[in-house]
Amino acid sequence: MQNQNIENYDYEKDFLNKFEEEKKKYKRPNILICGYTGAGKTSIIQALLGKDLVPDNKIGHEANPMTQDYDRYENSYIGIWDSKGLEPDKGQDEFVERTKNHIRKIQENKNVDEHIHIFWYAISVGVGKVTGTDLKIINSFPKESTLVIISKIDLDRKNRVVEAIKRELTNNGIPEDRIILTNDEAKEGIEELYEKSLAILPEAYKTAFEEAQRIDIEKAINKVKEKNKAAAGIIAGATVSSAAIAANPIPISDSLIITPIQIGMIASLAALYGLNKEQLKHQALPLVARTVGMITASSLAKLIPGLGNALNSAVAVMITGALGWFVQNQFEKMAIAKVKGEPAPTIDFDFSVFAEFLKNYKKNNDNK
Structure with missing residues (x-):
């Protein structure tokens, strides 16, 4: 996807299509x-x-x-x-x-x-x-x-x-x-x-049934937390894809070329954590819209001082990885709230929130 036709990119349709496709992976009894x-x-x-x-x-x-x-x-x-x-x-x-x-x-x-x-x-x-x-x-x-x-x-x-x-x-x-x-x-x-x-129950449907039960709330919550490993795989796949695109540094003005990868990652995480229609409408889609708005040349320059005029694979990995783990953290909280019968927490996501998360994410990864 080139920068000149980004205005024609229907991110909402892309997200919903990918969500429906990913949802098929999770068996429901x-x-x-x-x-x-x-x-x-x-x-x-x-x-x-x-x-x-x-x-x-x-x-x-x-x-x-x-x-x-x-x-x-x-x-x-x-x-x-x-x-x-x-x-x-x-x-x-x-x-x-x-x-x-x-x-x-x-x-x-x-x-x-x-x-x-x-x-x-x-x-x-x-x-x-x-x-x-x-x-x-x-x-x-x-x-x-x-x-x-x-x-x-x-x-x-x-x-x-x-x-x-x-x-x-x-x-x-x-x-x-x-x-x-x-x-x-x-x-x-x-x-x-x-x-x-x-x-x-056939084996393929047991996990969903274990999450659905409300007899042992702690057990259901632990089932949600166990999804962390699957989430890590989804995020790793997205970072590898974004790194491949930026293997040869691309002009920062074309940075939105990695957006469909990030949209697909968010859709996969939404399916993994079982977001329902209301959560998609009021939580996931606004988050996707803000993601599209943030991954722009001017925003990236503010997020990563000294970036220069080109987006390389290391920066693409950092941005995609930080976004993935931010989203995972929010979707996990929503899934746990659903198990507890509590209102879903609002996703507080804007430039300043992500900038702080990205800073901490980079710091933690640098220390590894």
Whole structure:
């Protein structure tokens, strides 16, 4: 990209295209949860995956009504199909057939990342029995991917009703170790549900599920921090590319030629840390705009006194590396805030902020 056509460079489109491409690298599991109305399905989701996925005001209302029988909830880490409308004595056979068709349609997708990877079926202990509809739906799920949840148990007395439900399920071929007793208000059994779900997930989807869970916040935060190694690889790749472009010093007036590399780096980091649409709009894109505005001849001369008239590989590496680690630090803070259920911190990024960060970055690297 030459300086004369930089005005035609659509950095926002380039960033979003690269973000969507990078996002495909990170596997996100899909879970289908089914059961009669009142079985506590949404409360189970909240207990394990948090209210940021399904807020209280979504309960009893449509999320994304992808079908007449299932709501769809999703974030950067996980997708949930949540059944609705299964009422006692109201068109249950039709619901069973529509559920089978719904599953068949999803599982026939050539992209396995869109498949349902775990099936949860919830039965409220208050119903007091296992119905024929329960069994028909459970048996339409792949057994190796299915967990049956007996919900709303009485913590003080796991009574004969619970045992009767368990016995009916096992008599119909449901392994006892795939039956989980839960009380979502006290989170009884929710950790077991998490552990058994994690165990049956294909390996490629485990990391995202570990980040999605909200039972052990510290564990989820540590998963975010472990991304530091992947971030280092992304930043190193961008610095190598920018160094290659400036291997033969380029006029400082053409310094924006390395901008697409830096935009791609920011997009890769945004995908790595699971930024959502709102964060892209209000945090990442303004940051990208400021990056484009800063990597100019006049700005570089202020950032690096004595630079002269040419941009060499050492300077290109320093600028790209400093920018990468500044962005990584901000995106990591945003991801951790999301895990904690806190508002995302605002990215304070302008010329003076970056100049100070660049100064410290150069000092730290010089001392190595």
